[in-house]
Amino acid sequence: MDNHHPLRPLLAPRSVVLLTGPEGQRTPQADRMLLQLKAQPFEGELTVLDVGRSGTLAELARARADLAVLALPPGELCAGLELAGRIGCRSVLIPGSGLDAALARQLRELAARAGLHLLGPNSSGLQNPRLGLNASSLGPLAPAGGLAVLSQSGALLAALLEGASANGIGFSSVVAIGPYPAVDLAECLMYLASDPHTHSIVVHLEGLEAARPFMSALRLAAHAKPVLVLKTGRRQDGQRAAQTHSGVLAGRDEVFDAALRRAGAVRVNASAELFAAAKCLGALGRSGRPVERGLALVSNGGGPAVLAADWAERVGLRVTALHDLAAEGSAESYREAVRALQQRADTDAVLALHAPLPVSPATDCAQALLALRPELEKPLLVCWMGEGASAEARTQLGAAGIPSFRSPEAAVGALAHVAAYHRNQHLLQQVPAPLSPLPPPDLAGARLLIDTVLAQRRHLLSEMESKALLAAFRIPVTGTLQARSAHEAMMIAAQLGYPVALKLDSHSGVHKSDVDGVLLNLPDALAVRDGFERLLRQVQQAAPGLRDIGVTVQPMAATRHARELHIGLIHEPPFGPVIVFGAGGTMVELIDDCAMELPPLNRFLARQLIERARVAATLGPWRGAPAIQMEALEALLMRVSEMACELPQLREMDINPVLADDQGLVAVDARIVLATEAQAPLQPTYRHLAIRPFPAQLAQGLPLRDGRLCQLRAVQPDDAERLQALVAGLSPESRYNRFAATLTELPPRLLARFTLIDYEREMALLALHREGPEAPEQIAGVARYTTHPDGRSAEFSLLVADGFAGQGLGSRLMEALFAVAREQGLERLDGLVLKHNQAMLKLVRALGFSVEPCEDEPDFRMVRKRL
Secondary structure (H helix, E strand, O other): OOOOOOOHHHHOOOEEEEEEOOOOOOOHHHHHHHHHHHOOOOOOEEEEEEOOOOOOHHHHHHHOOOEEEEOOOHHHHHHHHHHHHHOOOOEEEEEOOOOOHHHHHHHHHHHHHHOOEEEEEEEOEEEEHHHOEEEEOOOOOOOEEEEEEEEOOHHHHHHHHHHHHOOOOOEEEEEEOOOOOOOOHHHHHHHHHOOOOOOEEEEEEOOOOOHHHHHHHHHHHHHHOOEEEEEOOOOOOOOOOOOOHHHHHOOHHHHHHHHHHHHOOEEEOOHHHHHHHHHHHHHHOOOOOOOOOEEEEEEOOHHHHHHHHHHHHHHOOEEEEEEEOOOOOOHHHHHHHHHHHHOOOOOOEEEEEEOOEOOEOHHHHHHHHHHHHHHOOOOEEEEEOOOOHHHHHHHHHHHOOOOEEOOHHHHHHHHHHHHHHHHHHHHHOOOOOOOOOOOOOOHHHHHHHHHHHHHOOOOEOOHHHHHHHHHHOOOOEOOOEEEOOHHHHHHHHHHHOOOEEEEEEOOOOOOHHHHOOEEEEEOOHHHHHHHHHHHHHHHHHHOOOOOOOEEEEEEOOOOOOOEEEEEEEEEEOOOEEEEEEEEOOOOHHHHOOOEEEOOOOOHHHHHHHHHHOHHHHHOOOEOOEOOOOHHHHHHHHHHHHHHHHHOOOEEEEEEEEEEEEOOEEEEOOEEEEEOOOOOOOOOOOOOOOOOOOOOHHHOEEEEOOOOOEEEEEEOOHHHHHHHHHHHHOOOHHHHHHHHOOOOOOOOHHHHHHHHOOOOOOEEEEEEEEOOOOOOOOEEEEEEEEEEOOOOOEEEEEEEEOHHHOOOOHHHHHHHHHHHHHHHOOOOEEEEEEEOOOHHHHHHHHHOOOEEEEOOOOOOEEEEEEEO
């Protein structure tokens, strides 16, 4: 099946024109590009065009091609790009390096006006080995295969390709993006997600300008096929200015890890492990059986097995069994040991290790495992150490689809990436709404509080304001009242009940504990009176320049069995808000226990976040204390997620300590920092989030003409089976009218594409119906759009089950889709309808679409509607 993505002419062109100067006057870059293009047979048509030759535009237009490669001096690039547009090319590659941002912007604008997809202008080029296309400066054409590679660095990409040849890896696409790109990583990922020739994807990136489109594309690609990411530049230069513990604890690299987990991708930390992980993921990643942490080992010697076990502990795998066959390990003993270990309930995968010993022939032992392969139910990896016969055995095993490695560390590390892939796929499936199923917060009160603070030109909330904001989201807090004198402090303490705490209240941003600004467990009025004056003296001595000093009174929270936790929020460009969780207390930065997750959260994601923190080990029964109320902690994290979604002005937040025990939890202290009005919108649009929440607000009832009622909502990842059932239940005619093919079911990549969407670039609205109260939900119809690269128009599609035809459902679905598209700022919807599909043509005309012939597809009609 071909890929009809808009980038197909760029990344898999059927015709290429090289725009250059006359022979003898070409740049060295043009000569090298021409040499690379002609070094191997290209399946399409290759034309070399002298941009300076005379001739009419009609003559030049004969060179029309999918891809124009501009091998021209910098001063001629703009003219060359305009020429490519005039002669009808569909995409452009500008190879080279060193072009500045201003020229790059000018070229991007010219390409956009001409409707051209532009790779470059600082790109090392692209390769498509299947087509025999090498339009790059990356070296010889890579071997063909199923791995695609995208990189922001041409130099690193060239090195990776050279290393891949030694690993026997083949490629479907190789693309070097470069700085100041027009077509970026996100757009290339979208293409590869639907490319039938790509089975796995490797992405190298150095940085991101916009997280939302990248995350959207990465989530779609990772849902369709394994994606590995190599990120360079792990630390941001300079010290981050932070006013909360959360901001100090969380760094850019940890946030990037959290984003990758949520996208379903896997991060590798070094180029040396990249292709080992890719090889293992390609063989095991899309298998039906997930790999978690249980690993069984079989070896013909203790040393390799111990080395593998040590490495497994280091990368987070658990060795469930270690079967030492001793030095005389025979082929038969290998076969029986692997067969037995496969039966263990606690084992997810088996690693067979072989040392090159004379009494244990490498080839015979490998043949025994090859014969066993048809009956294997769980993944098998092998490590045949050494060269000679061992290298031959590795080749045979790898050719049969059994991942084979030279060292125990490489084998175990690759399996750890497979385990991470399966864990992250569970996170990818979670698409929570901005508001959880918990009782709704007081959004109006929270926004009024923020507006009041910003109107006073402040960005740091007082403790009382911070706790009031938490209380608006139903987060339990200790009561906090401000005292203007020692006498007031005594009166407040008497009402709250002893013992109490006195705390510094200041808008200066200083932490209370840093200036001796906390007094705890004051038992009576005398202690409060004396403590009030003592606290002011301590603060003035510790911070003589501090002016706005106030005091608050709080009741002491019970702490006998409570665990001190820290829950926070940071704003980390380009990913936006990030939720932080770990151990709390006064030594929070010293303990450095920091797990992170991107909002929005649901209960599953909240539990996963808790389990990643080191403090999780203390939350069950621990040292005589009963387990904490885990449901309350999960609910608190979901409340913080609601705040992150609904309050885009939040920049940093600390809730520390949170005291948690078997009775529940309470926030003892809180510190919140806002952005200024210029930095953040005053109302939530969810554009500040890297992952857009599920649009629960779209749900509504759709009554049909015959009295049946459907429920409208956006598609979810778990709708895949329902969508497959809808397609299977269609008549052959209805199926062909929708898909222009005779398929009887949707292939997995299309199911992934249709059900895992970002609700911004794509939208799919389902009409769901139940035949009876106990009957399962079925999809009666679905309407969707996918935004075009211009961001102003989109392609739509509509499908209604045969049993619901003629009930007005198609019109209702399309009207709902129009409303969503207008809200997203789209100006036009386009679509292709088979010319024989008269029912659909009648419907779109009634909805106000124009209907025109389609030049490229004569069997179709192009339909368009202005919104």
